Amino acid sequence: MSDHPSSVISARVRHVEALLESRGLLEDGEIDGRIDEFLAGGSPANGARIAARAWVDPGFAERLLADANGAIRELGFSMAGGLQEQRLKVVANTAEEHNVVVCTLCSCYPIALLGPSPGWYKSEAYRSRVVRDPRGVLREFGLELPERTRISVWDASAESRYMVVPRRPEGTEGLSEEQLAGLVTRKGLIGTAAV
Amino acid sequence: MADLAPGMRVRTRTTDPDGHTRLPRYVRGAVGVLVEEAGRHPLADDRARGRAGAPQPVWHVRFAAADLFGSGAHTVTVELWADYLIPIEEHP
Numbered sequence: 205m206s207d208h209p210s211s212v213i214s215a216r217v218r219h220v221e222a223l224l225e226s227r228g229l230l231e232d233g234e235i236d237g238r239i240d241e242f243l244a245g246g247s248p249a250n251g252a253r254i255a256a257r258a259w260v261d262p263g264f265a266e267r268l269l270a271d272a273n274g275a276i277r278e279l280g281f282s283m284a285g286g287l288q289e290q291r292l293k294v295v296a297n298t299a300e301e302h303n304v305v306v307c308t309l310c311s312c313y314p315i316a317l318l319g320p321s322p323g324w325y326k327s328e329a330y331r332s333r334v335v336r337d338p339r340g341v342l343r344e345f346g347l348e349l350p351e352r353t354r355i356s357v358w359d360a361s362a363e364s365r366y367m368v369v370p371r372r373p374e375g376t377e378g379l380s381e382e383q384l385a386g387l388v389t390r391k392g393l394i395g396t397a398a399v
Numbered sequence: 400m401a402d403l404a405p406g407m408r409v410r411t412r413t414t415d416p417d418g419h420t421r422l423p424r425y426v427r428g429a430v431g432v433l434v435e436e437a438g439r440h441p442l443a444d445d446r447a448r449g450r451a452g453a454p455q456p457v458w459h460v461r462f463a464a465a466d467l468f469g470s471g472a473h474t475v476t477v478e479l480w481a482d483y484l485i486p487i488e489e490h491p
Contacts, residue, residue, distance in 0.1 A: 291438045293459075308423050335425065335475050336468050355473035361421055362457045362478035364437045 242286055243315060250281055251317040251367055252388035256381050258296065259372040268294050268369070276317070283365065285316050292317075295358065296369040297395070302353050303368045304342065304395030306334045307360040314365035318393055325394065335359060345396045368395040403456060407433045409484040411460075419447035422483045426460075426475075429467055430487065434459040434476060442480050456481045 224230040254276055258265040268275040272292035273283055283290045292314060295303040307313065308331050313321040324330050334341045338355045342348075349355065358366050370392040376384060391397035403409070413428040421443040437459050441452035460479050464471030 293437065308425070309421060336464070336471065338473050356461075357473060357475045358459075359423065359475060359477040361423055362437065362443070362480065363440050364457075364478055 243320065244285075246285075246315045246317070247319045248317075248388075248390040248393060249385070251314070251390075251393040252385040253279060254281065254294075254317065254367070255369045255388045255393065256385035258369045259384055260381050265296065265369070269296060272367070281317065283314070283316055290314075291364045292367065293358070293364045294367050294369060295356070297371045299371070300352075300354060301356055302342075302349055302395065303356045303358060304334060304338055305358045305360060305366040305368060306331055308332070308335060309359075309361050312360040312365060314367055317365075317367055318390060322390065342396060345391065347397055367393055369393075370395075370397075370399040373399055403433055403436075403458060403481060403484065403486065405433050405435060408487040408489070409433060409460060410487055411479065412483050412485065416444060418444065420444045422479060423477060425467055426462060426477050426479070429462055431460040431462040431466075431477070433484075434461050437478050440480070442482055458484065460484065 221230065221235060225232055225234075254268065257279060258268050264275060264278065267278075272294040273289065275294075276282065276292065283292050297303055306325075311321055311326040311331075313325065315321070330341065335357050338357050339349065342355075360366055370388065372384070373387060376387070379387075387399050389397055389399060392399040408430060409432075410430050411422060411426050411428060414422075415424075415427070435458070437457045439454040439456050441454055445452035457478055457480050459476050461474050461476045464473045464475060467475060
């Protein structure tokens with residue numbers, strides 16, 4: 205917690221943790237252990253593998269958009285690493301529609317598939333502005349979308365977690381699934397960049 | 400109250416509770432369309448107050464940016480508990 209932007213909150217959390225430990229409700233270091241377990245294996249490489257499979261296998265892509273939790277199990281991934289399985293909602297970008305994900309209330313994020321979230325994802329500037337002016341925010345990320353492309357913003361305001369399948373780049377017909385996964389970036393999986 | 404179903408138009412509540420809620424301020428009182436059910440969960444407001452609540456449907460609700468902010472051609476899809484939503488009676 206040492207790098208939390210609010211030192212008041214940090215101090216309070218440390219105090220509560222110490223009280224819970226002194227009363228035997230928590231083992232020493234139990235919270236760190238639980239956080240490590242939750243983060244273990246979480247990496248944008250996982251989301252990239254899912255996106256690449258969706259590019260090469262239309263049947264998988266269809267299952268992924270209809271029932272993401274079931275589909276990612278085919279690749280050995282799961283959203284059940286926390287206290288309970290989280291519902292995953294996957295949306296796919298097309299020439300007509302671009303999707304971008306935000307959590308306006310806090311910073312909900314699919315850690316198992318994307319690893320820890322980037323700092324900008326948690327910033328008030330991103331969270332407050334992308335719902336109002338996504339085209340402008342995406343332009344600041346260097347993504348200029350054609351006027352005809354509709355933008356859909358998804359606010360992770362409740363229990364689901366979200367991932368975007370970016371558009372497959374042109375000229376990649378000859379690449380293997382593994383090579384395709386290597387093209388997919390974390391920003392691409394959030395919707396703030398093209399691939 | 401009518402059962403919620405995809406395609407139904409709903410208005411969100413305008414209540415401003417003292418404690419935790421997961422009805423974002425920017426969608427309060429706005430009209431949106433139900434897209435898809437997103438599972439069932441106890442109301443976050445109750446859980447934050449230590450109250451046991453029965454699981455209820457949570458919905459992806461799509462709003463036109465112009466209805467939320469007065470401008471913008473995009474949509475914003477927000478995930479909202481059924482308790483936050485009032486179905487709009489359609490008058491044929």
